[in-house]
Amino acid sequence: MESGAYRRKKRGLLYGKWGNSSPIPFQVLFPLMSPIPPHEHSKTESVLIYQLEGGEEARYAVKGAALSIYKPDGLQILDGLATNDTMKKLKILLSLTTNDNDYQIEQAISAEEAARKLGVQLEIIYADNDAINQSQQLLKIIQSGAEKPDAIVFEPAGSTGLPQVAKAAVNAGMGWVILNREADYVSPLRSGSKIPVFCITSDHKEIGRIQGSQIGALVPRGGSILYIQGPSGSDAAQQRTDGMQQRKPENVQVRMVRAHWTEGSAYQAVSAWLRLSTSRNLQMDAIIAQDDSMAMGARKAFQEISDLEQRDRWLALPFTGCDGMPKTGQAWVRNGTLAATVVVPANAGTAVEMLAHAMETGGMPPERTFTDVHSFPTIEDLSRRRK
Numbered sequence: 001m002e003s004g005a006y007r008r009k010k011r012g013l014l015y016g017k018w019g020n021s022s023p024i025p026f027q028v029l030f031p032l033m034s035p036i037p038p039h040e041h042s043k044t045e046s047v048l049i050y051q052l053e054g055g056e057e058a059r060y061a062v063k064g065a066a067l068s069i070y071k072p073d074g075l076q077i078l079d080g081l082a083t084n085d086t087m088k089k090l091k092i093l094l095s096l097t098t099n100d101n102d103y104q105i106e107q108a109i110s111a112e113e114a115a116r117k118l119g120v121q122l123e124i125i126y127a128d129n130d131a132i133n134q135s136q137q138l139l140k141i142i143q144s145g146a147e148k149p150d151a152i153v154f155e156p157a158g159s160t161g162l163p164q165v166a167k168a169a170v171n172a173g174m175g176w177v178i179l180n181r182e183a184d185y186v187s188p189l190r191s192g193s194k195i196p197v198f199c200i201t202s203d204h205k206e207i208g209r210i211q212g213s214q215i216g217a218l219v220p221r222g223g224s225i226l227y228i229q230g231p232s233g234s235d236a237a238q239q240r241t242d243g244m245q246q247r248k249p250e251n252v253q254v255r256m257v258r259a260h261w262t263e264g265s266a267y268q269a270v271s272a273w274l275r276l277s278t279s280r281n282l283q284m285d286a287i288i289a290q291d292d293s294m295a296m297g298a299r300k301a302f303q304e305i306s307d308l309e310q311r312d313r314w315l316a317l318p319f320t321g322c323d324g325m326p327k328t329g330q331a332w333v334r335n336g337t338l339a340a341t342v343v344v345p346a347n348a349g350t351a352v353e354m355l356a357h358a359m360e361t362g363g364m365p366p367e368r369t370f371t372d373v374h375s376f377p378t379i380e381d382l383s384r385r386r387k
Contacts, residue, residue, distance in 0.1 A: 090355075091120070091121040091122075091123070091148075091149045092111075092355060093123050093138075093152045093153070094107075094111050094124045094152075094154070094348060095125050095126075095127060095134060095155070096108060096155050097126070097127050097129055097156075098126055098128060098129050098157075098262060099126045100264065101291070102293055102323060102325050102328040103291070103293075103344070103346065104155070107179070107346045108124050110347070110350075114350075114353050118352065127157040128157075129231075129260050130158075131156065131157045131158020132158075133157070134154070134162070138154065138162065142169050143168070148172065151175030151177065152175070152177070153177040153355070154178065154179065155179040156178065156180075159233030159234060159235065161181050161185065163185040166197075167189065170189050170193065170195055173195065175197065175355055175359065176189065177196070177197075177198055177355060178198075178201070179199070179201065179351060180202060181199065181201060181235060182201055182235075186199055186368075190367060194362065196358040196364060196365060198367055198368065199368050200351050201368065201369075201371070202344050202345075202347075203370055204235070204236045204239035204240050204243065205242055205243035206373060207243060207342050207344060208239060208240035208241060208243020208244040208247070209247040210247075210374070210375050211290075211320065211342060212243065212244045212245070212247025213247055214288075214320055214339075214340045214342075214382060215252055215286065215288060216247070216252075217382040217383040218285070218286050218318045218320070219249070220386065221251075223284075224254070224282070225252060225255070225284060225285060225288050226273075226284050226287050226298075227255065227256045227257075227289075227290075228256075228257055228258075228259055228270070228289040228294045228295070228298055229241055229256055229257070230258070230260070230261055231260050231261070232258060236290075237290060240290050241290075255284075257269045259291075259294050261294065263293040265297065266289065266291075266295070266301075267301050268297075269297075270298045270301035271304070280305070284317060286318045286320070286339075287299075287318070287320070288320050289319070289320065290321075290322050291321055292323045292325070292328055292332065292341055293321070294321065295332075296337070296338075299315065303315065318339035318340070318386075319338050320339050320341060321338055321341045321342075323342070324341040324344060329376070330343070333377065339382070340375060340382055341375075343374050345373075
């Protein structure tokens with residue numbers, strides 16, 4: 001493609017002539033590689049633009065071609081970013097499972113920070129831990145006649161990755177990113193498409209294996225634990241359980257209850273379990289939860305036991321969780337409320353950054369990206385503390 005000069009702007013558009021073609025309107029959406037002084041030219045390896053044809057927007061990526069840019073009157077270049085009042089920002093919708101969970105709250109914060117840094121317009125909605133509600137929310141937005149997001153980032157509230165919703169989004173020209181879940185449909189959706197489709201997740205089996213190692217450090221002579229799982233049908237919950245079972249010592253027996261990734265649901269689940277006539281007199285050696293909030297909900301349930309001797313016996317046990325956010329899980333370990341956690345970094349901000357880069361360059365991110373997880377404190381430190 002031959003380079004061409006932008007001639008003037010109209011309603012936020014830049015008119016350029018490419019080769020011998022007629023003038024075509026383009027809109028620059030993303031940062032250029034360097035600021036462009038007035039009436040000078042600059043080159044960039046790649047820039048995403050919009051070509052308007054018959055009133056419709058068709059995404060165009062100019063890649064690998066030297067692009068000559070002229071700075072027309074009224075267009076401001078600030079720190080390499082071409083902006084004016086009528087230019088369109090990249091718009092991303094983030095769908096999270098709940099706003100009543102420390103990890104989900106951290107997901108929202110990380111996405112907001114990334115969006116603010118990149119100048120991305122971000123909208124966040126919550127599914128209230130209801131997969132049907134989440135599906136309906138997203139379909140309504142995808143099928144709406146109003147201005148649609150350029151991409152959707154979502155953390156599944158249920159047991160599926162919403163394949164039909166994903167297909168509808170991609171068919172509508174929207175990027176699609178799944179958080180903390182892998183889905184078989186990602187590869188087919190990526191095939192032959194330039195629209196970013198990918199997943200960012202943690203290795204949930206590895207999280208479970210870390211918890212199994214923590215159990216070995218906390219219960220070195222064997223015994224029994226109460227294990228608080230996420231909801232049935234949750235891939236993350238099942239994979240964490242599988243990993244824990246693989247790594248825990250064989251002489252540790254496991255009793256399980258289920259909750260829904262929140263403090264309140266774990267409080268209710270453990271309270272119900274304690275009402276069973278066989279539960280209170282059981283000899284347990286640790287309380288292990290798949291989420292820090294659920295570990296705190298379990299503590300709350302034990303704190304309400306009226307028999308002071310039984311209450312003190314339960315509360316003296318080591319409690320552990322997962323997610324390890326700095327202001328919650330890690331802080332609870334430091335103050336002794338929890339014995340350990342598994343640090344699972346928030347990845348919604350990474351998703352926003354990867355989307356912005358992909359749509360700027362016209363590239364396709366890797367199909368799957370893993371975030372690193374680790375024990376807090378280390379298994380070695382945990383073993384020393386329990387001796």
